[in-house]
Amino acid sequence: MASLKNVFGCCYSEVILFGILFLFFIQLLTDLVSSIFALNLLTVSLNLYVAIIFFLLCSIFLVFTKKVPDALIFILGIFAIICRLVEGLLQMPAPKAIIAGLGCAAFILFLPAYLWRKATVPNNDFQHSALRLGSGFSLSIVFSLLFRTIGSSLDITQVGWFQIIGWLLGIISVTMLSLLLINDEFWLSEEVKSQEQKMSAEEIQPANELESIDNKSSFWKILGLAVGFVGSIAIAYFFLASPAVISRWVEGNYLSIIISISLLTAGFIILSLLVPHFLNYLKPWILWLWNGLFIFSFTIMLLVYQPQFTIFRQILLYLMLLLSPIIYIDFTLITKELLESKPTLRKLAGGFTLSFFFVILTIFGAIFTIAYDYIPVVGPFFRDKHWFVMMLIVFSGTLPVLIVKAKTIQFKAPKLSAISLKKKILVSIVSLLFLGTIAGGIATLPYPSTPATTPTSIKFVTFNIQQGFDMEGRLNFSGILYDLQQIDADVIGLQESDTCRISSGNNDIVRYLAQKLHLYSYFGPKTVTGTFGIALLSKYPISNMKTHYMYSEGEQTATIEAQITIETRTFNVFVTHFGEYEIDKEKQAEKIVMLTSGKSNVVLLGDFNFEPWSVQYNITTTVLNDAWLTVWPSGVDDTGYNGLTFSWGNPHSHIDFIFVSSDISLLDCRVATWAHSSDHMPVTASIFL
Numbered sequence: 001m002a003s004l005k006n007v008f009g010c011c012y013s014e015v016i017l018f019g020i021l022f023l024f025f026i027q028l029l030t031d032l033v034s035s036i037f038a039l040n041l042l043t044v045s046l047n048l049y050v051a052i053i054f055f056l057l058c059s060i061f062l063v064f065t066k067k068v069p070d071a072l073i074f075i076l077g078i079f080a081i082i083c084r085l086v087e088g089l090l091q092m093p094a095p096k097a098i099i100a101g102l103g104c105a106a107f108i109l110f111l112p113a114y115l116w117r118k119a120t121v122p123n124n125d126f127q128h129s130a131l132r133l134g135s136g137f138s139l140s141i142v143f144s145l146l147f148r149t150i151g152s153s154l155d156i157t158q159v160g161w162f163q164i165i166g167w168l169l170g171i172i173s174v175t176m177l178s179l180l181l182i183n184d185e186f187w188l189s190e191e192v193k194s195q196e197q198k199m200s201a202e203e204i205q206p207a208n209e210l211e212s213i214d215n216k217s218s219f220w221k222i223l224g225l226a227v228g229f230v231g232s233i234a235i236a237y238f239f240l241a242s243p244a245v246i247s248r249w250v251e252g253n254y255l256s257i258i259i260s261i262s263l264l265t266a267g268f269i270i271l272s273l274l275v276p277h278f279l280n281y282l283k284p285w286i287l288w289l290w291n292g293l294f295i296f297s298f299t300i301m302l303l304v305y306q307p308q309f310t311i312f313r314q315i316l317l318y319l320m321l322l323l324s325p326i327i328y329i330d331f332t333l334i335t336k337e338l339l340e341s342k343p344t345l346r347k348l349a350g351g352f353t354l355s356f357f358f359v360i361l362t363i364f365g366a367i368f369t370i371a372y373d374y375i376p377v378v379g380p381f382f383r384d385k386h387w388f389v390m391m392l393i394v395f396s397g398t399l400p401v402l403i404v405k406a407k408t409i410q411f412k413a414p415k416l417s418a419i420s421l422k423k424k425i426l427v428s429i430v431s432l433l434f435l436g437t438i439a440g441g442i443a444t445l446p447y448p449s450t451p452a453t454t455p456t457s458i459k460f461v462t463f464n465i466q467q468g469f470d471m472e473g474r475l476n477f478s479g480i481l482y483d484l485q486q487i488d489a490d491v492i493g494l495q496e497s498d499t500c501r502i503s504s505g506n507n508d509i510v511r512y513l514a515q516k517l518h519l520y521s522y523f524g525p526k527t528v529t530g531t532f533g534i535a536l537l538s539k540y541p542i543s544n545m546k547t548h549y550m551y552s553e554g555e556q557t558a559t560i561e562a563q564i565t566i567e568t569r570t571f572n573v574f575v576t577h578f579g580e581y582e583i584d585k586e587k588q589a590e591k592i593v594m595l596t597s598g599k600s601n602v603v604l605l606g607d608f609n610f611e612p613w614s615v616q617y618n619i620t621t622t623v624l625n626d627a628w629l630t631v632w633p634s635g636v637d638d639t640g641y642n643g644l645t646f647s648w649g650n651p652h653s654h655i656d657f658i659f660v661s662s663d664i665s666l667l668d669c670r671v672a673t674w675a676h677s678s679d680h681m682p683v684t685a686s687i688f689l
Contacts, residue, residue: 014129015273015426017176018136020169021077021107023143024084026237027155028103029056031087033363034505035097038473041466044374049094053363055101056356059108062349068113074181076113078174080106085170088158093473108356112226112348115335119342126339127276127411134332135272135426137232138265142433144241145262150440152515153244153500153508154477217341219350221403225338226351227358228400232331234359235397237502238366238390240327244508248500248527250301251310252317254511258441260321266434268328273423277413279329284406291330291398294323298394302387305528330401337404358396365389367503369530373555373580383556386528446514446521450540451490457667458566458687461489462605462656464577464646464680467532468499468509471649471679477509479677481516487672487684491538491564492519493575493605495680498533510535524575525549525558534575534606540564548595550588554581557588559606561595569689572599576606578616585610589619597623602661603687607680609655624659627685631669645671647679658685 032052039049062068083103090096118129147165150156157166239245243261247254271278282290301316343351366389368375368382375382382389463484470476484492492513499509514521519537522545527533529549536542545562559576574596578585585608596602604624610616612626612635628643629635636642644651651673660666667686675682 012176012179013422013426014132014176015135015139015269016429017173018133019139019143020173021080021110022137022140022233022236023169024081024173025104025107025233026140026144026241027158028080028084028087028100028107029237030155030502030505031158032097032100032104033367033502034475035093035100035473037367037503038093038469038475039097041469042471042473046375049097052097052101053360055105056108056360057353058105059112059349059352059356062109062112063346063353065345067345068116070117070181073110073113073117074177076106076110077177079103080110081170081173081177085163085167088163088166091474108352112352113345115338116343116345116348119339124339126336129339130332130336131272131276131411133335134328135269137236137331138269138272138328139430141236141241141265142262142269142430142437144236145243145258145265146433146437146440148242148244149258149437149444152444152512153242153506154512217343217347219347222338222341222343222347223351223354224400224403225334225341226348226355227396228330228334228398228403229338230352230355230359231393231396231398231400232327232334234362234393235327238362238393239506240324242500242506244511245500245506245527246317246321248498248508248523250305250313250317251523251526252314255441255445257317257321259438260318261324262434262437264321264325265328266430268325269430270427272332273426275413276411279332279409279411282329282409284409287326287329287333287401287404287409290323290326291401294320294326295391295394295398297323299387299391302390302528305526327397330398333401333404333408337408340408355396362389362393362396363502365392366501370498370501370503370532370555372530384530386530444515446511446518448514448518448520448539448541454567455490455689458491458571458689459487459489459684460491460493460573460603460605460658460687461487461672461682461684462493462495462575462607462658463675463682464495464607464656464678465497465509466678466680467496467504468507469504470677471647475505475507476677477507477512480509481513483672483675483677483682484513484517487675487682489684490540490566491571491573491603491605492536493560493573494533494535494537495575495577495607496532497535498523498525498527498531500527510537513537522560522562524560529558530556531558532577534558534560534577536560536562536573536575538564538573540566548591550576550591552579552581552584552588554579554584557584559592559595566689569601571601571603572596574602574604574606576604576608578606578609580609582616585614585616586619589616592620593623596661600661600663602659603664603685604657604659607656612654620659624661625664627658627660627666627669628654628671628683630660631666631685637670641671641673643671645681645683648673648676648681649679651681656680656683658683660685660687 080103087099147156156162243257297316297320369386372379372382465480499507520542522536522542524534525531525547543563548559550557557579564571578588644654645656646653665688669685672682
C-alpha cells in the first residue's frame with residue numbers, strides 16, 4: 001500500500017487538477033449561458049429556459065448540512081467532468097443547456113465542499129494550498145488562451161475531433177480526483193506531510209479545537225472572501241480567458257493581447273511554484289494601489305470608445321494588461337485568507353450562494369446591454385451600460401482583497417531542495433503551453449491574399465448571420481463558413497456579427513471567417529457600444545474605415561463606411577442594420593441618404609428591416625437603386641423566386657437588400673435560397689468592373 005501511495009504521489013498535482021476543473025467550469029458556464037440565450041433568441045423574448053441559470057445557486061443545499069463526506073466531494077467533481085464531456089457532444093441548445101447547467105451545479109457544490117475539507121485538516125499549511133489553487137486557476141487561463149487561439153477564437157477542444165483533447169484532460173482530472181478519495185494524505189501539502197511524519201499524535205491539533213476556531217469567523221467576512229473568490233472566476237469567464245473579447249472592446253492588436261496575457265499568466269504560475277515569497281514585496285498599500293489602477297484603467301478604457309480617443313484607449317489597454325496579474329494575486333491571497341479563517345460549511349455555502357447570485361445578475365446585465373429593447377421595465381437602463389456591468393464584475397474580483405489581513409500576504413521562501421521534480425515538470429508544461437499559444441496566434445492570423453488575376457466582375461453579398469446561430473439555436477460558425485465558401489463573394493457585408501459576448505460564447509466570428517477565408521476585415525462598431533454588430537470582409541484591401549452611429553429610440557444601430565479599390569476603380573461600400581421601430585428606420589434611412597449622396601460607385605449592403613413598399617425604402621431609393629429590382633424589374637427572377645430573404649424556413653419578408661448608385665452596372669442579383677446556416681438568406685449582386 002505504501003508503494004502504491006508513492007506512485008500516486010508522483011502522479012498527483014493539485015495545480016493541474018484545478019487547472020482542468022476551472023477550465024471545465026468556465027467552458028460549462030459559457031455553453032450554459034449561450035445555449036439559454038439561443039433558446040430565448042428563437043422566440044425573441046424571455047422564456048422558461050432562463051430558469052436553468054439558477055442551477056448556479058445550488059450551493060444553497062450545503063447550507064443545510066454541517067459536513068460533506070469525501071466520497072460525495074469526489075462524486076460531485078466526477079459528475080461535473082462527465083457533464084462537460086457530454087455537453088460538448090450535444091448540438092441542440094435545450095439538452096446542451098440542461099447538461100451544462102447540471103455540470104455547473106456539480107462544480108459549484110464541489111468547490112465550497114473542497115475548500116471546507118481543506119480548511120478542516122489539522123495543521124495544514126494554507127500557504128501552499130492557496131498557491132496551488134491560485135496556480136491552478138491561472139493555469140486554466142493559459143489552457144483557455146491556447147485552445148481559443150488555435151481555434152481562431154473558438155475553443156478548439158469543443159470542435160469536432162479536437163474534443164479528444166477535452167476527453168484526455170477529463171481522464172487526467174478523474175484520475176487525480178480518485179487519488180484524493182483513496183488517500184487522505186493528499187488533502188495535505190507535501191510540506192505538512194513531511195512535518196507530520198516527525199510529529200507525535202499529541203502534537204496534532206485536535207478537531208474540537210478547530211470547531212471553536214470556526215465560530216470566530218463572521219459570516220460577513222466569509223461572504224466578502226467568497227465574493228472575491230467567485231469574482232475572479234467571473235472575470236476569467238467574461239473576458240480574461242477569451243482574448244478576442246478584449247481585442248474587440250478597443251480594436252486592440254489581437255496577437256499582442258494574446259502574448260501579453262499568456263506571458264504574464266505563465267509568469268505568475270512559475271513564480272508561485274518556484275519563488276512564492278515574491279508576494280512578500282506586496283505591502284497592503286501596494287496591493288490596494290495595484291488594484292485601484294487596474295480598476296481605473298479597465299473602466300476608463302471601456303468608457304472612451306469614441307474615435308478621437310483611439311491612442312489614449314490603446315495606452316489604457318496595455319496598462320490594464322500589464323496590471324492584470326493582480327487578478328491571480330488577489331485570488332491566491334483571498335484563498336489563503338479563506339482557508340485560514342476555517343469557515344463552517346454552512347457559512348461557506350451561504351457565501352458562495354450569494355456570490356453566484358451576483359454573477360447571475362451580471363450575466364443578465366451583460367445580455368441586457370444589447371437586448372435592452374426587448375426587456376420590459378429594466379431594459380432601457382442598460383443601454384450604453386456595458387462598461388458599468390463590466391466594472392461591477394471587476395469590482396467583485398478585486399475589492400474583497402481589502403479584507404485580507406497583512407500577515408496573509410507573508411509567504412515563506414521554499415528551501416532549495418523543496419523545488420521538486422514535479423514543480424520543474426509543471427514549469428516546463430506551462431512554458432510549452434505559452435509557446436504553443438504564441439505559435440498558434442501567429443499561425444491563425446488571417447494572412448489575406450489579393451486575387452492574382454484581373455476580374456471582369458465583382459460579387460458582393462449581404463448576410464445576417466443571427467449572432468452565429470442557426471434557426472434551431474445551434475452555434476453554427478462552420479455552416480456560415482460553408483455557405484460563404486460556396487457563394488465565394490469578393491466583398492461580404494455581415495449583420496448581427498458581434499459574437500464577442502457571453503451570449504454567443506465569447507467567440508469572434510469575424511476573426512474566424514477572416515482567418516478561414518483569408519480575407520481583409522473591418523469589425524465595425526466596438527462591442528462596448530451595444531449594437532448587434534456589422535462587419536465588412538473583402539478579398540481586397542479595405543481603407544478609410546468609419547463607423548457611423550445612427551439615431552434610435554430602440555436598439556442601437558450603426559453603419560460602416562469604407563473604400564475598396566479593385567484595379568483602378570474605388571468602391572464606396574456601406575454595411576448597415578436598421579432597427580425595428582418605424583420612426584427609427586425612417587431617420588436611419590435619411591442618414592443613409594446623407595452619407596451616400598454625391599458619392600460614386602456606392603454599394604450599400606444590409607438588413608434594413610423594411611419591405612420594398614415602405615416609406616423607408618422609398619427614402620433610400622431616392623439616391624440609390626435596388627439591385628434586385630434593377631436586375632429583375634418584375635420582382636421575380638428567372639427561376640420564379642420573388643426575392644424574399646427572411647426566413648428560409650418560411651419565407652415571408654424581403655428585408656435584406658443590396659443598393660447601388662446609378663453609375664454601377666449590374667450583372668446579376670440572387671437570393672441564396674439554399675443557404676440555411678442562419679435564419680436569413682444571403683443576397684448577392686455581381687457588378688461589372
